[in-house]
Amino acid sequence: MVSHPPSVDALATSLDDGSLPRSLLIQIARNAIETWRSGDAARPSPEDIGRAETRALTLARPGAVINATGVLLHTNLGRAVIGASATTALTVSAAGFEALEFDLESGTRGSRGLYARRLAATVCGADAALIVNNTAGALLLTVAALAGHGEVIVSRGELIEIGGSFRLPEVIAASGARLVEVGTTNRTRAADYEAAIGPNTGALLKVHPSNYRVDGFAEEATHAGVAEIGARHGIPVVADIGSGLLDARTPWLDGEPPAWLSEEPAARQTLEFGADIVMFSGDKLLGGPQAGIIAGRQDLISRIARHPIARATRIDGPRLAALAATLEAFASGRGSEIPFWKMATTPSAELAERCRLVAEPSGDLAQVGDGFSLPGAGSVPGSGIPGPMIVVAGRPAHVWRRLLDADPPIVTRREQRGVVVDLRAVDPAHDGHIAASLAAACRS
Numbered sequence: 001m002v003s004h005p006p007s008v009d010a011l012a013t014s015l016d017d018g019s020l021p022r023s024l025l026i027q028i029a030r031n032a033i034e035t036w037r038s039g040d041a042a043r044p045s046p047e048d049i050g051r052a053e054t055r056a057l058t059l060a061r062p063g064a065v066i067n068a069t070g071v072l073l074h075t076n077l078g079r080a081v082i083g084a085s086a087t088t089a090l091t092v093s094a095a096g097f098e099a100l101e102f103d104l105e106s107g108t109r110g111s112r113g114l115y116a117r118r119l120a121a122t123v124c125g126a127d128a129a130l131i132v133n134n135t136a137g138a139l140l141l142t143v144a145a146l147a148g149h150g151e152v153i154v155s156r157g158e159l160i161e162i163g164g165s166f167r168l169p170e171v172i173a174a175s176g177a178r179l180v181e182v183g184t185t186n187r188t189r190a191a192d193y194e195a196a197i198g199p200n201t202g203a204l205l206k207v208h209p210s211n212y213r214v215d216g217f218a219e220e221a222t223h224a225g226v227a228e229i230g231a232r233h234g235i236p237v238v239a240d241i242g243s244g245l246l247d248a249r250t251p252w253l254d255g256e257p258p259a260w261l262s263e264e265p266a267a268r269q270t271l272e273f274g275a276d277i278v279m280f281s282g283d284k285l286l287g288g289p290q291a292g293i294i295a296g297r298q299d300l301i302s303r304i305a306r307h308p309i310a311r312a313t314r315i316d317g318p319r320l321a322a323l324a325a326t327l328e329a330f331a332s333g334r335g336s337e338i339p340f341w342k343m344a345t346t347p348s349a350e351l352a353e354r355c356r357l358v359a360e361p362s363g364d365l366a367q368v369g370d371g372f373s374l375p376g377a378g379s380v381p382g383s384g385i386p387g388p389m390i391v392v393a394g395r396p397a398h399v400w401r402r403l404l405d406a407d408p409p410i411v412t413r414r415e416q417r418g419v420v421v422d423l424r425a426v427d428p429a430h431d432g433h434i435a436a437s438l439a440a441a442c443r444s
Contacts, residue, residue, distance in 0.1 A: 005033050066430050068403075069413045070389060070422025072343050073376035077411065079283045079290070080377075081339040081425075085329065086288060086322040093321035100317045112314065116324035123246050123330045124267040124278065126295035130305050131282075131320065136166060137313035138279040138292030139240055144175035145307040146236050146277075146300065147202025153180045155188035155221065157214060158207040162378075168207060175309075177202060186218045190225030197233055204230045206275075208242045208265050213381045223265070227274025236300055239275040241265040243379035244286035244293070252335025253345060260375070260383040267295060276300055284377045287338035288326030289319040343425050344375065344385055352388040354423050358431050359390045361439035366392050369417075373424040385424070392442065393418035402441035410434055 006014070011029035012022065065077060073079045082090070092098075103110035111117075113131050120129035132138050143152055152172055159181065161167045172179045180201075182192040193204050204226055223239055230237035248266035250257040264285070270278045277300055282291030292313070294304060304310065315323070329335055336342065352368065359366040369391045372384025392399050396419045403410040403419075410433075413420050421438065423431070 005036055008033060063408065065409045065411050066427075066434065067425045068410050068421045068423065068434060070371070070373040070420065070424055071376040071413075072340055072373060072425050073284055073379060074411075074425075075377050080287045082287070082289055082322055082326065083329065083338050086325040089325040090289070090318045090322040094318040098317060098321070100320075113320045113324075116320055116327060119324060119327035119331050120293050121295055123327055124271060124293075124295040126267075126271055126278070127298040128301040129293060129295040130301050130310070131315050131323065132292045132294065132310070132313040133315050134290055135240065135242065135279060135281045135292040136162065136171060138294050139168075140171050140175050141307060141309045141313050142238055142277060142279060142294055142304055143172055143177050143203065143205070144309050145304040146238065148176040148307075150177060150200045150202030151180045151198065152177045152203045152205050153182055153193050153196050153201060154205045154207065155183045155192070156181045157183060157185050157188050157218075157220065158205075158209055160207055160209050183221075186214050186216070188221050189219060190221040190229055193221065193226055194229045194233075197229075197235065201233075201235055204235055204237045205240070206237070207240045209381070213263075222273070223270050223275050224273040227276075230276065231274060236276045236297075237274065238277045238279070239265070239270045241267060241270055241278055241280050243284040243375075243377070244280035244282065246286065246330060246335075250335075252330060252333060253341065254336075258344065258385070260380055260385055263383065264380050271296060277304075281377075282323050282326070284379050285340065285375070286326060286330075287340035289322040291315055291319060291323050344373075346387075346424060348387045351423055354428065354431055355388050355390050355421075358421070358423065358435040358438065361435050362392070362442040365394055365442040366390050366421075366438060371420060371422070373422055387422075387424060389423065390421040390438070391415075391418050392421070392438070394442070398444075399438075399441045402444060403437055406433070406437040408433070410437055 008026060008029045011032065012025040015025050015028065016022070067074055067077050099110070101110055101112045116131055117129045120131060121127065132141060154168070159168050169179050180196050182188060182196045206223060206226055227237045243264060245261065245264050245266040247268045248257060250261065267278045267280055275296070277294060277296035279292060279294045282288040282293055294301065326338065329337055336345070355368045359368055367390070368388055370386065371389045372386055374384050396414055399419045400412060400414055403412055413422070421434065426434065
């Protein structure tokens with residue numbers, strides 16, 4: 001036991017490794033000392049001081065990590081890595097002034113993100129589009145604009161919970177609309193939507209359950225089936241497809257669409273099936289920055305854009321610029337250059353050779369095996385991208401921790417067979433660092 005609590009200044013100094021502002025270290029130290037004085041122990045122990053140090057390290061500003069988990073869109077690691085053109089556009093936008101809401105031809109106020117909106121509509125095959133901060137915001141805004149103070153009909157099997165414990169019923173309630181559930185958890189038919197339509201129905205909503213799948217005795221109403229009912233009754237049909245696959249034909253890739261995409265709904269086809277509005281994420285399969293894209297009928301998009309919530313959910317200038325650059329790549333046939341799609345389509349032979357070279361310094365402790373990388377971020381549930389990866393069977397907890405302690409940290413995944421180092425989402429420039437760090441972890 002130490003003889004007395006250290007001073008705030010002394011404790012803050014002991015925690016200072018240059019990674020945090022002094023004012024924040026003083027706050028951590030002050031809170032730690034107040035906790036000791038209010039507790040049962042009159043004097044802090046070395047363990048107490050150690051906990052304060054851990055707290056300081058936990059708060060250190062986020063830094064770059066190497067994603068060797070095999071999850072390409074890892075929510076906890078930032079989701080999509082944006083491309084070079086998007087990065088440049090974001091930097092230019094953030095570093096100076098831009099005509100964000102200024103019409104250079106008339107010299108008067110213009111429409112925010114008009115170029116990006118036109119690009120989004122073009123690549124989706126829609127009349128018009130609107131861009132907001134994320135898909136939850138897109139859903140809240142759309143339901144409020146089309147069904148606020150009325151009813152929105154949703155299948156019970158699509159009452160999803162998204163990341164951070166945000167539940168669809170709560171989002172709809174916040175919009176001012178009343179949720180009408182139809183069907184059952186495992187079986188919902190188009191006729192269930194029609195039977196629930198009443199004088200206060202404002203929208204029919206279909207939501208892609210992107211982070212889970214119901215198998216077995218299950219049935220789901222199709223977009224076309226629900227769209228036919230909506231058209232007959234003059235009620236807008238809204239489709240939240242989640243992950244942002246633009247076109248099921250993947251025209252930006254050579255050859256046939258990847259097999260792992262076979263069950264993923266696409267924006268263009270959903271609109272062709274008759275949906276009036278489709279919405280999806282910018283930072284998932286689209287491979288851009290965080291954003292929510294709403295595309296569809298011009299009259300409905302205009303109605304949504306006029307709603308007061310539109311201002312509360314609008315996207316900022318730098319992200320809008322990065323999204324425009326991403327959409328431009330798809331519109332000009334360069335979608336294969338987007339980092340996500342480059343990772344997802346890396347040939348197995350290329351990955352196998354990289355895995356061999358990375359595993360070699362670790363000897364027999366690291367072996368190249370087969371497995372599945374995951375698209376991630378709730379995209380393509382139940383499907384994976386087959387390919388080679390490195391498996392370390394011995395002392396998985398030790399190896400996993402040592403790789404996390406590397407500089408920069410290497411984030412891997414743990415399976416029953418051991419620690420898996422998947423290079424699909426790793427820049428080849430980092431292979432040497434991973435090889436050296438893995439060898440050191442295996443030998444220590």
